[in-house]
Amino acid sequence: MKQSDRPSGVSSAVQCEAGGGGTHEDVKVDPDERNDGQQKPGSPEINNNKEKTRSKSSKQRHNHKERTADVKLCGEDENLCESVQVKKRRVKDEESPEKHDKNQSSGRKRKKTSSEHEKAEKNKKTKKDGDQEKKKKAEESDKWKWWEEGKSSDTQKWSSLEHKGPYFPPEYEPLPDNICFYYDGQPMKLSPATEEIVTFYAKMLDHEYTSKEVFQNNFFSDWKEEMTKEERKLIKMLSKCDFSQIHKYFVEKSEERKNMTKEEKQVLKEEASRLMEEYGFCLLDGHREKIGNFKLEPPGLFRGRGEHPKMGKLKKRIQPEDVTINCSQDSKIPAPPAGHHWKRVQHDNTVTWLASWLENIHGRPKYIMLNPSSKLKGEKDWQKYETARRLKMKVDSIRKQYRRDWTSREMKSRQRGVAIYFIDKLALRAGNEKDDESADTVGCCSLRVEHITLHRRLDGQEHVVEFDFLGKDSIRYYNKVPVEKQVFKNLKLFIKHKDPEDDLFDRITTVKLNKTLNECMPGLTAKVFRTFNASTTLQDQLNKLTTGGMTVEEKILSYNRANRAVAILCNHQRAAPKTFEKSMQLLQEKAVRNNHSDDGNRRATSSRLDSRVTRCLMLLEKKEKAVQRLSEQLKKLQLQETDREENKVIALGTSKLNYLDPRISVAWCKKHQVPVEKIYNKTQRDKFAWAIDMTDENFQF
DNA sequence: CTCCTCGACTCAGAAACGTTATG
DNA sequence: CCATAACGTTTCTGAGTCGAGGA
Missing domain, CATH: 2.170.11.10 (DNA Topoisomerase I, domain 2)
Structure with a gap:
């Protein structure tokens, strides 16, 4: 499966102290570690913790009363992401949607600077219809600044x-008579309904999907159900079906579409x-x-x-x-x-x-x-970031609490403590239970014993947990993380007497976990940690990576680096572009060529210098400039190369769109005189219009 | 009370599509 | 200048999270 094959370990680049190398063959727990002492005689329910097994038993779980012992805390987190340090903040009351329920119509007034840039940008393209231009501008001017209206009701989403x-897709167009489906070598005319289904399959023929047995079986049995009686009688085996002519037909059709004239395309566009x-x-x-x-x-x-x-x-x-x-x-x-x-x-x-x-x-x-x-989406988005900012105030006490839980007498509390620690430190998702009707993927609470490997010592680091599992969208999460000793001990305890396919955290669920979190802070759930840690990381990285004398381009590079740090934290991946290797090679070749001509120029320069000094002075200057330009180009190319390499499997968009408080970015832009359209395209500016409009350079997350 | 299902919403990467750079 | 490739943007829809409410 391609997704799982992705180069992993991407996660280690940014995660605070991950290591490199190491093998998969390690035994889960070193034998001599087995009776490493967390199991005090008095500890209840420590043994035989095989409650939530993979199959289904997760339903019935004991509920013990909370009896969390008040034990001394472990030393303060040097291991938690440094991002956590509370920055001097300026929480401006009027910027919080949550504090606004009362003064409905108070109408905060803000500067309206941002749309000016847009217009300037658009004016570059004057060749298009002037009408369209006007229309767009008109639209812009009456954009609804809902964020100036104060917060609206939580329950009632609209009054009108x-x-x-919805728009319905076009009806099925039957195939022309000369295009045919073949069964067992014989041409066969299908009923329209059946034929339509066939075209779905035929169109996908060169996709990897169609070679999978599950895919074929599911398709064939669903297809059969839609066949007429006669068709069902005849068509017995998928392997005897020949869709190739139909496939070819659609390939040609899409080719035709590509080769349409500008005018035809214009009609379609209109x-x-x-x-x-x-x-x-x-x-x-x-x-x-x-x-x-x-x-x-x-x-x-x-x-x-x-x-x-x-x-x-x-x-x-x-x-x-x-x-x-x-x-x-x-x-x-x-x-x-x-x-x-x-x-x-x-x-x-x-x-x-x-x-x-x-x-x-x-x-x-x-x-x-x-x-x-x-408005409906934007307001919710804003609220999300405000919740994350509230977490910022509470996070220290929450961290203290979960550390305390690591030594609780109750298994439940220990598991919860470790789970929240993972969610906080590694930005894992909550991990709800799933049914068997979907792909086998997990999040924090649904992690199984087989998904972690414990290394007492690995690559010079102690207490390393190696994670290897498929998360949302079957994206592989692979990471080696040194953890606190107590976490390590607890993990050993959790996996004791369990099979690989048993749940690591068998005494907790996402519901219980979120309930606990909600008691710590209203509105707090597992996913808030992702938003919080992502945004905090961005702000810290931006502060760290942006320095005074940088050019705009360099600043943007810094921004992308900061963005990338977040994407790595959140494990946002993409398939390496199909042309990646090739284009990388091309880039390298170009660099080499560039380098050579560079040399050539140098030689030319010096020889001319020897001959007629005066006359060549100008030429020399020219040449030197060329050399300089070329070496600059070379540097740029090399930069581009590393940037691309670093970005090979990292997807920046998801975090930018869903996890990074846009006000951080906008404030950064203003502070460093970077035009906001350099970091947000049109769509993104529309989505974050509220933030662009309301944020000044002093905003602190 | 807890469990369990359902509903509604956010978040996710691939693929299609459009634009810009390159040769 | 055009053709093509590379790159950025938009569309698409699947996959999560999480709360509500009934058993």
């Missing part, structure tokens, strides 16, 4: 909502923007807001991530009769397609979605919701 309903204009927006509390996904998902074959047991299943076409519409009572109710009706029309203003349906693979609801630039 009007929209056109069509799309017309669609967007009609379906892409809604009216929420009197403001025109962009919708995130106004197009219903077309039918196709389900492609899960990783080793998904349901891959290849048929994702059915959504009918209007499957769709629930949510809008306000007095609004213009969207019209269903002719001859159809909605499943239901409701007017629930405690939710944010405009339409929903049940997806047939898992039977779970899916929604049409607003774009991140909308």
Whole structure:
């Protein structure tokens, strides 16, 4: 599986003190460590801790009363990320959405500097329709500054909502008569419904997916169910099906599309923007807001991530009769397609979605919701960062508490203490329980014994825990982390008498863990730690990496480095670009060539110097400049090279979009005179409009 | 009270698509 | 100047988190 094969250990680069090297073959626990003494005679329930086993028993767990002994704390965390140090902060009351419930209409006023840059940027492209330009500018000027209005209610999400309903994908277009499906070598005309399903498979033929047995089986059994009786009688084996002609047909079609003339492409583009204009927006509390996904998902074959047991299943076409519409009572109710009706029309203003349906693979609801630039999303986002900032105030006491739990007499508390420590230190996700109908991935609470290896000593470090598991989206998490001795002892205790497939933390669940966290601080849950640690890391790294005399380019490089540190912490990965090796090579070749011509220039320079000094002075200057330019270019290339290498499997976007308080970035931009559009593109600026508008250079997370 | 399911929302990387750099 | 490759942006939809509410 490609995802799991990714070069791992990426995580070690930034994580405070990870090591290198080391083998997988190590025994889990050195024998001589076995009776290393955490098990005092009086300790209750220490043995036989095999409660939550992988299969299902996680349901029935004992609940012991809290009897956490008040034991002395271990020494203060030198190991926790340095990011934690509390910076001098200026929490400006008026910037907190949470403190705003009362003065609804107080209308904070802020400078409105940011959109000016945008206009300047746009003016560069004057070749496009002047009309469009005007339109955009008009839109900009009446952008809704909801953040100046004070916080709105938590439960009621809107007071009026009007929209056109979802856009339905086009109907299936049957194949032309000369394109045929073959069974057992014989051409066969299929019923339209069956044929459509075949095209889904045929289109994917050169994808790795179709070679997987699970995929094939799921596909074939779902396909059979949709066949007519006659077809079912004939088609018995997938291996006798020949989709190649159909496959070829679609390849050619997409080729044609690529080779369309500019005019044809323009027509298509206009069509799309017309669609967007009609379906892409809604009216929420009197403001025109962009919708995130106004197009219903077309039918196709389900492609899960990783080793998904349901891959290849048929994702059915959504009918209007499957769709629930949510809008306000007095609004213009969207019209269903002719001859159809909605499943239901409701007017629930405690939710944010405009339409929903049940997806047939898992039977779970899916929604049409607003774009991140909308008030509904933006306000929530802002609130998220404010919660993370509140955690900043509380984090010291929480850390003290979980350290205390490491020596508790209760297994439950010890496990909770270690789990929160992992979540805090390593930015692990909570790790809810999952059913067997999805890929086998884990988070903190669902870690199993087989996912960690304990090394008493590794690469010159003590008490190293080696993590190796598949997380969300089946992305591999691989990291070797030195931990406190007490954590190490506890882990040894947790895995005692357990099988590899047993839960490491068998006495806790995400629900219980979050309940504890919520008692420490209202609104605190496991995922807040990710936001908190990500944002803190960014701020610290920016402070560390940005220095006075830097050029804008260098500053941006620093920003990207800081961003990368966060991405590594959060384990945000991507597949190495397909062309990576090749383009890397190209870059190197270029560098080499550059270097050579550099030499050539030098030689030329000196020889000329010998001959006619006066006349060549200008030439010399020129040449020197060329040399200088070339060596600068070379330096740039080398820089680019390392940057790219470092970035090979790191995805910066996810953290930038979801974990980094945009106000940190905006403040940094202002402080260092970096135009904000150098770090946020248009979409990102739209999403973070609130932060760009309200933040001054003194903002501290 | 706890467990368990469901619903709604955030977060995730791949792929498609568009733009810019390069040769 | 054009063709192509590289790169950045947008779309797509799957995969998590977490709270609510009923048994």
